[in-house]
Amino acid sequence: MLWLLLCIIGLLGGMLGSLVGLGGGIIIVPALLYIGNYTSLLPPITPQFAVGTSIIILIVTGLSSTIAYMRQKAVYFKAGLIFFIGSGPGAYVGALVNKAIELNLFYICFGLFIILISILLSIQKYLEPKSKQLGSVQNFEDEHDVHHALYFHPILAVVIAFFVGILSGLFGIGGGSLMVPAMLLLFRFPASVAVATSMFMVFLSSIIGSIAHIQLGNVEWPWVLGLAPGAWIGAKLGAYFNRRLKDGTIILILRLILVVVGIRLIFQGV
Numbered sequence: 001m002l003w004l005l006l007c008i009i010g011l012l013g014g015m016l017g018s019l020v021g022l023g024g025g026i027i028i029v030p031a032l033l034y035i036g037n038y039t040s041l042l043p044p045i046t047p048q049f050a051v052g053t054s055i056i057i058l059i060v061t062g063l064s065s066t067i068a069y070m071r072q073k074a075v076y077f078k079a080g081l082i083f084f085i086g087s088g089p090g091a092y093v094g095a096l097v098n099k100a101i102e103l104n105l106f107y108i109c110f111g112l113f114i115i116l117i118s119i120l121l122s123i124q125k126y127l128e129p130k131s132k133q134l135g136s137v138q139n140f141e142d143e144h145d146v147h148h149a150l151y152f153h154p155i156l157a158v159v160i161a162f163f164v165g166i167l168s169g170l171f172g173i174g175g176g177s178l179m180v181p182a183m184l185l186l187f188r189f190p191a192s193v194a195v196a197t198s199m200f201m202v203f204l205s206s207i208i209g210s211i212a213h214i215q216l217g218n219v220e221w222p223w224v225l226g227l228a229p230g231a232w233i234g235a236k237l238g239a240y241f242n243r244r245l246k247d248g249t250i251i252l253i254l255r256l257i258l259v260v261v262g263i264r265l266i267f268q269g270v
Contacts, residue, residue: 005041006226010057013227014234017058018065019242020121020254021180021198023206024231025054025173026114030261032223033107034268045220047106051098051172052218055091055209057227058172061235062203068239069196076140076193079152080200083179086158087205090165095212098170107269110171114262118255120181140193151188160186161201168202169209176202195242199235 017024036045
């Protein structure tokens with residue numbers, strides 16, 4: 001029963017994370033905290049162990065979805081590597097900050113952060129890209145041989161990715177929740193390319209964040225073994241559905257889930 005539950009959590013986290021480029025920890029972390037601290041299905045778990053375990057699973061989710069998106073020719077590797085220059089160190093810093101945070105404060109901060117993500121996703125479609133785009137034009141060709149003009153500023157990308165990486169290491173959620181809107185609004189990435197590139201960045205930065213959490217002893221390895229198979233399959237499913245569902249439907253489902261989870265975490269913290 002326990003392994004089935006962990007596999008389902010990993011499946012849902014991997015699928016939703018890959019679907020919109022968030023990584024999956026946004027489902028895994030609150031699920032582990034709730035089940036561990038409010039039911040008898042799992043032993044009590046601290047935020048540090050929830051995040052440390054989640055960020056290991058983000059490696060699985062990121063690798064699985066990146067392979068799937070590579071086959072769709074949707075990953076802009078050059079941008080992903082530049083983002084990683086900032087997000088990698090940021091993830092390590094966030095993991096170090098995580099060790100000092102208390103449970104109730106963690107619930108409140110994480111809940112507010114999730115609601116912020118929902119708001120960003122809500123207003124994203126109403127915001128027009130800046131008339132004067134930042135950076136130089138980069139050409140990207142997708143799987144349909146369509147050429148896209150991406151306006152990319154490497155220095156700004158590294159700075160943004162560093163702060164996104166801190167949030168990733170702190171909350172164990174992958175960082176794509178802010179990186180995807182930044183790619184869409186600042187750099188005019190197509191949604192499919194933004195999501196795919198985000199998952200590539202999540203994969204790389206999660207490796208760095210995992211090193212810090214392993215050093216701190218924040219990983220429940222038996223739970224990792226239970227979550228990983230579901231996360232791998234879920235990431236593949238998320239990439240599959242990403243190509244077939246309308247953007248509006250995907251964002252609406254995700255927004256509803258984020259608001260419910262965010263409000264619940266805030267009430268638990270208070």
